Amino acid sequence: GAGVSQTPSNKVTEKGKYVELRCDPISGHTALYWYRQSLGQGPEFLIYFQGTGAADDSGLPNDRFFAVRPEGSVSTLKIQRTERGDSAVYLCASSRDISNTGELFFGEGSRLTVL
């Protein structure tokens, strides 16, 4: 597609529920990133994929968060047992390859609200 696509754009869930957020990167981009942006803050790094493997997941806050990219394209961020503190905009970004580590193309984000 023309840009990074994220679905859903908005998700409201109840505390304790499971949530999946999907990201479809720009075609041909091998690097994919997830960031989280809380209200009044800048984006915070969560995880980075180069191809199918998670090259760096050091930003995931705890083991309730998990992400996959099984075929090296679409990625899913999975959040188990959601908590109110998980409410944020989850941003996905992609880049052509590992050499463009800062030149990211962002999607519009998935706004998660945990009640």
Place this chain on the structure above:
Amino acid sequence: AQSVSQHNHHVILSEAASLELGCNYSYGGTVNLFWYVQYPGQHLQLLLKYFSGDPLVKGIKGFEAEFIKSKFSFNLRKPSVQWSDTAEYFCAVNGAGSYQLTFGKGTKLSVIP
């Protein structure tokens, strides 16, 4: 750990005024520096970047930024703002070879016609 500080939370300017947004970073090694912009209702997009070489870098829409290593700063400037520059601006840094971008909290710019 690296960090980025943006001094202004909200800046309000009239059209044609000059703009300077402050950004300071904390990092012990070689860095790459970026400014990203988010226009209302749109996604984050890269405005300009510095990897090496000339410390004065020019980006899209007439923006420029100057890397001053001794001050750990990467301030964003524009000589004359337009109403269409109304947006939120984020400074970001990563260490050379790192995948993680560290962002500042952002500065909202409102330009009054």
